[in-house]
Amino acid sequence: MSRASASVGPPVFRRGLLAPRYWPTWLGIGLLYLLAIGGHPLRRGVARLGAGLYRRLNPRRAGIIATNLRLCFPHQTEATRAQWQTTYLERHLLALLDLGRIRRARRGELTRQTEVEGQAILDRLRVEPGVILTVHSVGLEWAAAMLAETVEGSTIYKPFADNPVVDWWFGGMRTRHGTEALPRERGMGPHLRALRSGRSFFYIADEDLGAEHSVFAPFFGVEKATLPLAGKLARASRRPVYPVIGQLDEVTGRYRLRFLEPVELPAGTDREAASAINRVIEELVLDDPAQLMWSLKYFKTTPPGEEDRYRD
Known part of the structure; x- marks a missing residue:
């Protein structure tokens, strides 16, 4: 949704978005639409080439990926973690190249093209709304x-904030089927009211948003700043929590939604709730670790006395 609006529906197009300084962005959007009709083999070829360039041109971000995998999977071999990193980068870039497919898809088209693991759970979600708990995966x-x-x-x-054309394009993609996308500054009140009125809340639970309002809880054995929000919303709205992850098969180009059984998060301390959320995320990730967006700084906030985990 655009910065100026919090209403349902796509952001309003403004003539200022056509200013010359945004022409490179429009060129990139045009390329995404061309790739959308170019076929999966072409997109995968570009993604594989881009993954190799990414490691060489962005060693700092590649180091973040390697650090995350080492922290979460210390018992895996370096070769296994390196393969996960390679696979993740290819999938991530392929998913970015698929954005044109998402933006131009007609209603129902993505549903027909998606494999669902846990169809009965999705059927229940359609009639019994709740908190859809997910993560920053390549198929998000x-x-x-x-x-x-x-x-x-x-x-x-x-x-x-730095590019209103990208803001308009993504906002339109995320709201054109009626989803209400609100900036974080609006707080949780609108989402709680939506849950109580019979609508679901799509909540991405894995990001490190800093120490404020977060508690430290183990994530793959490492203390991570975690918001214990999902359980609070579920209890306040009396709605179930539906864990789900979007996955991408880079060989076929097909996406899969993998649902877990709805969970009831504990009503104890914030740490207990955060720990339960992280265990759910771990279960979503362990099925195929290279699906998670490991380029994010999941451990940027450290407990008092600990040094920066991403220090070179």
């Missing part, structure tokens, strides 16, 4: 757009 945008075709709900949207 596809999963959100696919669910929006048949599940009414709201989500949190972080605007692209």
